[in-house]
Amino acid sequence: MSTWEDLDSSSSDTDEESSIGLMADVADKSMSEDSDNEEDFTNIDSLRLAYQEAISNNGMIASTYKTMKEIIKLLAKKLF
Numbered sequence: 813m814s815t816w817e818d819l820d821s822s823s824s825d826t827d828e829e830s831s832i833g834l835m836a837d838v839a840d841k842s843m844s845e846d847s848d849n850e851e852d853f854t855n856i857d858s859l860r861l862a863y864q865e866a867i868s869n870n871g872m873i874a875s876t877y878k879t880m881k882e883i884i885k886l887l888a889k890k891l892f
């Protein structure tokens with residue numbers, strides 16, 4: 813005979829399985845979208861372009877990180 817406790821534990825297992833399934837589905841969709849943007853790396857010019865783009869993106873990310881770090885420091889000083 814099932815009790816409420818049995819139902820609660822099976823429900824959490826089902827929720828966890830659903831969450832894992834949803835995460836896998838989202839990952840599959842993002843991977844298929846990424847495959848549309850793949851470059852042909854057999855050509856040296858494609859490699860150079862991809863490298864320059866990666867360096868440019870890295871610079872933007874580093875700059876944004878630095879700005880956010882400064883903002884966090886200012887906010888922390890205001891709080892304390």
